[in-house]
Amino acid sequence: MHAELGLGAPGKYTFKAVCPGALCSSLLQQGAWIGRRGLRVPKSALLEQGATKTTENKIMIDLHTHSTFSDGTQTPEELVDEAVQLGLTALALTDHDNTAGLPRFLSAAEGKPLRAIPGVELSVNHQPGSMHMLGYFIRHDDPDLNERLIWIRSGRDKRNAAILKNLGNLGMALTHDEVAAMAGEDVIGRPHIAAAMVERGYVSDLREAFNRYLARGKPAYERRSVMDPVEGIRVIRHAGGVPVLAHPFSLQMEGRALRELVKGLADSGLQGIEVYYPGHARNTQDQLLHLARDFDLIATGGSDYHGKTKPDLCLGRGFGSLNVPDDVVDRLENRRS
Ligand SMILES: [Zn+2]
Numbered sequence: 636m637h638a639e640l641g642l643g644a645p646g647k648y649t650f651k652a653v654c655p656g657a658l659c660s661s662l663l664q665q666g667a668w669i670g671r672r673g674l675r676v677p678k679s680a681l682l683e684q685g686a687t688k689t690t691e692n693k694i695m696i697d698l699h700t701h702s703t704f705s706d707g708t709q710t711p712e713e714l715v716d717e718a719v720q721l722g723l724t725a726l727a728l729t730d731h732d733n734t735a736g737l738p739r740f741l742s743a744a745e746g747k748p749l750r751a752i753p754g755v756e757l758s759v760n761h762q763p764g765s766m767h768m769l770g771y772f773i774r775h776d777d778p779d780l781n782e783r784l785i786w787i788r789s790g791r792d793k794r795n796a797a798i799l800k801n802l803g804n805l806g807m808a809l810t811h812d813e814v815a816a817m818a819g820e821d822v823i824g825r826p827h828i829a830a831a832m833v834e835r836g837y838v839s840d841l842r843e844a845f846n847r848y849l850a851r852g853k854p855a856y857e858r859r860s861v862m863d864p865v866e867g868i869r870v871i872r873h874a875g876g877v878p879v880l881a882h883p884f885s886l887q888m889e890g891r892a893l894r895e896l897v898k899g900l901a902d903s904g905l906q907g908i909e910v911y912y913p914g915h916a917r918n919t920q921d922q923l924l925h926l927a928r929d930f931d932l933i934a935t936g937g938s939d940y941h942g943k944t945k946p947d948l949c950l951g952r953g954f955g956s957l958n959v960p961d962d963v964v965d966r967l968e969n970r971r972s
């Protein structure tokens with residue numbers, strides 16, 4: 636059975652959000668072909684890619700995005716425009732450890748049919764994986780929050796300098812400018828140091844750079860200055876925000892350990908957990924929904940959009956099937972401190 640493909644136009648099936656290039660290439664891989672009447676697509680592939688019947692007027696929101704104020708490629712204004720074009724009704728900007736893009740983001744959304752939510756994504760201390768804490772509806776000019784963000788960002792610069800010093804001691808001299816050139820618009824971090832090491836021929840690839848020198852416990856490694864999770868929750872709440880645990884898979888924990896951790900964070904004021912995320916398998920999503928229910932956390936979600944660095948990932952739709960319930964926004968807002 637095959638269905639007509641409607642890209643926003645009346646048809647049997649419609650994609651509310653499309654990155655046409657990425658969408659078409661994945662549909663073709665799943666058995667679509669170009670016929671006389673345009674692209675013909677097996678129904679299974681349509682559904683797999685997140686198409687919905689045209690009659691269902693699906694509301695789409697995205698609560699996790701990055702702009703040029705951290706490591707995204709789109710300006711806050713471009714994000715707003717893209718969201719409006721795709722028909723999103725709510726969008727949160729959650730740059731890493733930075734709120735400086737929020738005034739531009741909020742004013743770009745004024746007068747547009749889009750609810751703009753000021754957010755941030757804090758890096759907090761966790762081992763063995765990494766923990767990110769999202770904060771929604773924050774007062775972006777909160778002095779305490781901004782003081783902590785400056786501390787985190789300056790800590791990152793000091794850490795990069797210390798790593799370069801360590802590499803120099805190991806006979807692998809690199810300048811800050813070489814690393815900055817690798818980072819381009821990005822916030823400079825270990826991946827760019829690794830890229831500069833490859834460029835100089837010190838290692839053959841990024842993996843070797845990490846495995847031999849840059850990973851935790853290796854000779855050029857340096858710790859980051861980051862807050863503890865509970866401190867992160869406190870800082871977000873103090874700024875009027877709603878703290879949400881981002882992409883829990885990055886914690887590299889499961890089962891009872893994950894449950895204990897989430898329980899502890901909920902007891903410390905965590906209000907939500909990111910359940911709907913690109914690439915989350917159905918059973919991961921179900922487990923996280925369970926945790927949300929058990930600890931009275933709001934199940935949130937977003938695409939973690941970074942713009943052109945991940946061309947297959949769409950705002951709002953992730954890899955095609957992301958679907959964040961739109962009532963999440965009101966529920967989050969009700970938990971503002
Ligand atoms: Zn993150």
Ligand SMILES: [Zn+2]
Nearest residue numbers: 699701756939
């Ligand atoms: Zn993110």
